[in-house]
Amino acid sequence: MTACQIRWLDLDAYRHVNNTVYLRYLEQARIEMVGFLAGLAQGPPRSADFEQTDGFVIAELEIVYRRPLVFRPEPVQVQSWVTHLGRTSWSMRHRIVDPGPDDPLEYATATARMVAIDRVSTRPRPLRDYERGFLTEFLEPAGVGSG
Numbered sequence: 001m002t003a004c005q006i007r008w009l010d011l012d013a014y015r016h017v018n019n020t021v022y023l024r025y026l027e028q029a030r031i032e033m034v035g036f037l038a039g040l041a042q043g044p045p046r047s048a049d050f051e052q053t054d055g056f057v058i059a060e061l062e063i064v065y066r067r068p069l070v071f072r073p074e075p076v077q078v079q080s081w082v083t084h085l086g087r088t089s090w091s092m093r094h095r096i097v098d099p100g101p102d103d104p105l106e107y108a109t110a111t112a113r114m115v116a117i118d119r120v121s122t123r124p125r126p127l128r129d130y131e132r133g134f135l136t137e138f139l140e141p142a143g144v145g146s147g
Contacts, residue, residue, distance in 0.1 A: 002029040003075040003099070010071075017069040022108050023061070026094050029078035030112070033138065054128070055119040059089065063110040069096070076107065082138040088124040089115040090135055 004025040012018040034056070069076065077099045084091040092112045097104035118125045127135070 002032045002078045002080070004028055004078055004096075005075045006069065006071050008071060014068075015070060017071075019065060022063060022065065022069075022096060022110075025076070025078050025096055026061075026063075026080075026110055026112070029080045029094060030092070030114075033080050034114075034134070054125075054131075055117050056114050057117055058112055059115045060113040061110065062112075063108055065108050066106045069107045074099070077104075080138070081140045082135050083111075083140055085127070085132060085135055085139065087126055089113055090127070093140075 002025075006017060010017045010021040077097050079095045079097060081093055082090055083093050090113075092114065094108075094110040094112070095104075096107040096109075098107075116125050116127050116131065117123060
């Protein structure tokens with residue numbers, strides 16, 4: 001789970017968080033979740049198998065805006081989990097919600113398909129064993145989180 005602080009500059013002319021900022025919140029959550037796999041995080045990689053050419057790109061992104069989000073002192077939370085692991089890609093779900101209650105208020109939901117690439121050739125590559133192992137930690141059980 002990633003906490004995203006709403007900043008005054010995130011607002012549009014209607015004093016709502018601009019739709020493009022929702023995408024930045026999702027990006028922040030993805031980087032916090034898997035950034036080190038793409039060489040973005042501080043410190044050593046999780047595995048000796050890490051190669052400097054490893055990276056990931058977003059192949060598809062779909063977002064559904066549920067309700068407006070306005071400026072407030074409390075951050076929103078982005079919940080993220082993996083829904084599918086393929087040979088060269090994986091799918092993620094995100095929810096932007098109010099923290100707290102058992103049935104949190106939902107501001108947006110999104111689905112992203114990420115593809116593992118070689119940053120030199122810019123071609124898809126198979127997920128490495130350590131990447132697959134890491135992503136499996138975030139894999140939702142069958143039938144959970146769909147919708």
